[in-house]
Amino acid sequence: MKALMKTKPGFGNLHLLDIPEPVCDATGIKIKVRYSGICGTDMHIYHDSYKSYPPVVIGHEFSGEVVESGKNVKNINPGDIVMVLPSIAWTCKNCMYCKQGYYMFCSERRSIGSGVNGSFTEYVVVNKEMVYKVPSTISLQEAALAEPLACAVQAIEELTEFHAGDWVLLSGPGPIGLLCLSLLVRKGCNVIVTGTSQDLTRLNIAKELRAHTIVDVFTQDLQEIVDELTEGVGVDVGVECSGAPSAVNTSIKAIKKLGKYIQVGIIGSDIEMDMDSILYKQIQLYGSYAHSMQTWEKVKKILSTNTIDLKPIITDVVPLSEWERAFEIIESKECGKVLMYYDFEE
Incomplete structure (x- = not known):
């Protein structure tokens, strides 16, 4: 499958490469990415002003369909439409911040799209703690905004x-x-x-x-x-x-x-x-740095009750093969949220 990767430190160094499909283990959930939003963080990674761990597939705001779930996974099944909490791809789970739900401050934390392979590709495997079913009240495109919405919810609802x-x-x-x-x-x-x-x-x-x-x-x-x-x-x-x-x-x-x-x-x-x-x-x-576990509980309620309109914020939907054009749109600022989708035939 194709993936947009940060291949080494420094300005730019983003390339579409062929990589193997990820393997789903007993506790993993394999998701076919439907829409993935380009975040300001992705632009900072492009400009090398945000820490990443190349070589790594970037992208972390996404929605998709479950295609496989590990034998130890309960309540998430193939066919489920899901959104993902990307910031806890790896945390220690034992420090005081992890125990309080403030995973962003875990010194060992790695996030999808900067510390481990992310969503600018076809398939992603995540752990079960990261997956939330998409409410029937919103579309897959809107569901891709769950993570940036969480950032806004913490800033406006919690501080x-x-x-x-x-x-x-x-x-x-x-x-x-x-x-x-x-x-x-x-x-x-x-x-x-x-x-x-x-x-x-x-x-x-x-x-x-x-x-x-x-x-x-x-x-x-x-x-x-x-x-x-x-x-x-x-x-x-x-x-x-x-x-x-x-x-x-x-x-x-x-x-x-x-x-x-x-x-x-x-x-x-x-x-x-x-x-x-x-x-x-x-x-x-x-x-206000990203979000916490309690933030995601609020996000689920907001999305399930459809109390804010996300549609006007999504202005461009671009195929992954045209990622350079998508990044140029963002650099021009003539857009709201730009989403990408996988368009390569295997």
């Missing part, structure tokens, strides 16, 4: 409280930002979404998802807009999803005294941060 009527500044209208927006709108928040002139497509999706205001920071004065909307007080919460260094201090400046700041986007480099404003405004600062 702190949001209230109806809150003003929220959301920087970065990429897929994670749009998912955060959907959750915030569901809470009744007034969300100001910022992007650049390159983000016009994404900002229009944000408007469709009922953002209160969209702002092009290249052509509009964000602080002036925030002051006008909040009567000079500032936003209650800043949610930074872009990973752009310039967005950090811009967000902090817009936050009110005793406000909150949540970092969701990966910046990938050291930056200078306005710590004095955090001090003088007494801003509460949060980092």
